[in-house]
Amino acid sequence: MSALPQQLAEIREDFLAVPDADKLTLLxxxxxxxxxxxxxxxxxxxxQVIECQSPVFITTEVSDDGRVQMFAKAPAEAPTTRGFASILVQGLSGLTTEEILDVPADFPFDLGITKQVSPLRLRGMVGMLGRVKRQVKEHLDRQASQ
Known part of the structure; x- marks a missing residue:
C-alpha cells in the first residue's frame, strides 16, 4: 500500500491494532x-452516495490554500455507514487536494475489517472516497479553466 497521509494512517493503525472482536466496536x-x-x-x-446501503450524503470544500474539508450526513440508524463517513471526514479533512487524490481507492479494505463488515458495505465506503476524489478533481478542473 502506498504511503497514506498521517491522519488516515493513524486510523488504519487503530483498526489493525485492536483484536478482531473489537473492530466493530471501534467502527x-x-x-x-x-x-x-x-x-x-x-x-x-x-x-448522495448511491453505493451505500443506507442514505449518506457528502460534500467537500477546497480552501484557497488547497486544503479540503469533507462534510457528511448519515442517519443515526445506520451506524456502519456513519462510521465509514466519520473515518473519511476525520481522515481526509485538512489534507491537500494532492493528498486526497493520492489516497488509494481501496483504502477501506486495508482497515482490517473484512471479517466484520460485508464487502458490499465496504464498497459503500469506497464509493464515498470516490465521490470525494471526484469532487476535488472537479474543483481543480474548474480552477484550471478560470
Whole structure:
C-alpha cells in the first residue's frame, strides 16, 4: 500500500491494532464521532452516495490554500455507514487536494475489517472516497479553466 497521509494512517493503525472482536466496536465509536455539519452548510446541496446501503450524503470544500474539508450526513440508524463517513471526514479533512487524490481507492479494505463488515458495505465506503476524489478533481478542473 502506498504511503497514506498521517491522519488516515493513524486510523488504519487503530483498526489493525485492536483484536478482531473489537473492530466493530471501534467502527461504532467512529459512528458516534461523525462531526455535525456546520450551520453554514444547511443550504448546500450534498451528493448522495448511491453505493451505500443506507442514505449518506457528502460534500467537500477546497480552501484557497488547497486544503479540503469533507462534510457528511448519515442517519443515526445506520451506524456502519456513519462510521465509514466519520473515518473519511476525520481522515481526509485538512489534507491537500494532492493528498486526497493520492489516497488509494481501496483504502477501506486495508482497515482490517473484512471479517466484520460485508464487502458490499465496504464498497459503500469506497464509493464515498470516490465521490470525494471526484469532487476535488472537479474543483481543480474548474480552477484550471478560470
Amino acid at each position: 461504532l465509536e467512529f459512528s458516534d464521532e461523525l462531526p455535525e455539519v456546520p450551520e453554514q452548510y444547511a443550504d448546500v446541496e450534498f451528493e
